[in-house]
Amino acid sequence: MLDPITFGLMIGTFLFCTGLLVSVIKKNAIFVMIGIELMLNGANVNLVVFSATDHNIQGQLMGIFVVVLAAAESVVALAIMLNIFRYFETLDLNSLKKLKY
Amino acid sequence: MYFFGLLIFVSGLTLIFTKNLIYAAFLLVLCLLSISGFYVIYNASFLAVIQILIYAGGILILLAFGIMLTNRSPEGKVNVGHHLLFFGTLVTLSVSLIIYALMDFPTILAQDFYQTAGQVREIGIRFLTQYILAFELIAFLLLVVLVGASYLGKKSQHA
Numbered sequence: 444m445l446d447p448i449t450f451g452l453m454i455g456t457f458l459f460c461t462g463l464l465v466s467v468i469k470k471n472a473i474f475v476m477i478g479i480e481l482m483l484n485g486a487n488v489n490l491v492v493f494s495a496t497d498h499n500i501q502g503q504l505m506g507i508f509v510v511v512l513a514a515a516e517s518v519v520a521l522a523i524m525l526n527i528f529r530y531f532e533t534l535d536l537n538s539l540k541k542l543k544y
Numbered sequence: 545m546y547f548f549g550l551l552i553f554v555s556g557l558t559l560i561f562t563k564n565l566i567y568a569a570f571l572l573v574l575c576l577l578s579i580s581g582f583y584v585i586y587n588a589s590f591l592a593v594i595q596i597l598i599y600a601g602g603i604l605i606l607l608a609f610g611i612m613l614t615n616r617s618p619e620g621k622v623n624v625g626h627h628l629l630f631f632g633t634l635v636t637l638s639v640s641l642i643i644y645a646l647m648d649f650p651t652i653l654a655q656d657f658y659q660t661a662g663q664v665r666e667i668g669i670r671f672l673t674q675y676i677l678a679f680e681l682i683a684f685l686l687l688v689v690l691v692g693a694s695y696l697g698k699k700s701q702h703a
Contacts, residue, residue: 450545452647454552456647458579460636460639460640464560467636473607473611477572484575487579487591488582491583491591495587500588500667503590504667504671507667510598511598511686515685515686519693521610522693522697524614528613
């Protein structure tokens with residue numbers, strides 16, 4: 444079987460690539476945000492896997508910072524999306540063409 | 545470990561192919577919870593608790609609110625389709641190939657995990673000594689985000 448470090452790195456890579464694919468191919472803006480969350484989680488899995496062999500738990504500390512930043516980012520993104528929906532009545536990324544109103 | 549890996553794999557793949565936003569949110573819950581199980585196995589129990597609290601408790605509630613508030617449209621149909629399929633698949637495949645090429649397998653040895661007891665104490669001490677600047681910056685960032693989100697969320701004068 445695979446050793447745990449390689450397996451964890453594979454899971455991290457899978458999460459990152461899934462998030463990238465979701466955020467590129469989906470039309471809805473909320474799907475794009477879900478993809479960004481998946482990418483951040485992939486990076487976090489990588490940090491935790493490397494931190495498991497480390498006496499100083501630096502990877503975990505960075506992981507906590509990443510979680511907090513992801514929360515802040517999603518709050519602001521959802522507020523912006525609500526404003527966009529209030530004005531354009533849609534979240535389809537192909538129909539949001541005006542930058543200024 | 546392989547069980548959680550399988551869960552992450554299945555929910556991630558289903559997340560790519562689903563077209564329903566509510567299903568996507570619940571698949572994200574499944575994915576995040578199995579990631580937190582993964583963290584427990586990799587000796588990061590505090591981060592696992594943080595993951596469950598913030599992601600499954602906070603971000604998912606926020607996402608559900610976002611879906612419910614933005615789901616309606618004049619025709620009564622939600623526009624969730626795919627676009628850029630070829631291009632997106634190409635980009636993702638090339639990125640995964642690059643990561644695979646960058647992973648130099650012989651340098652990653654199978655090492656033992658260090659079982660550290662009293663991890664929360666260690667994390668608290670490090671946050672208040674070694675990482676005090678980053679900790680304060682994060683606190684300030686959270687304040688800015690709070691004010692900014694409440695400003696953006698109020699009914700704007702234009703629309």
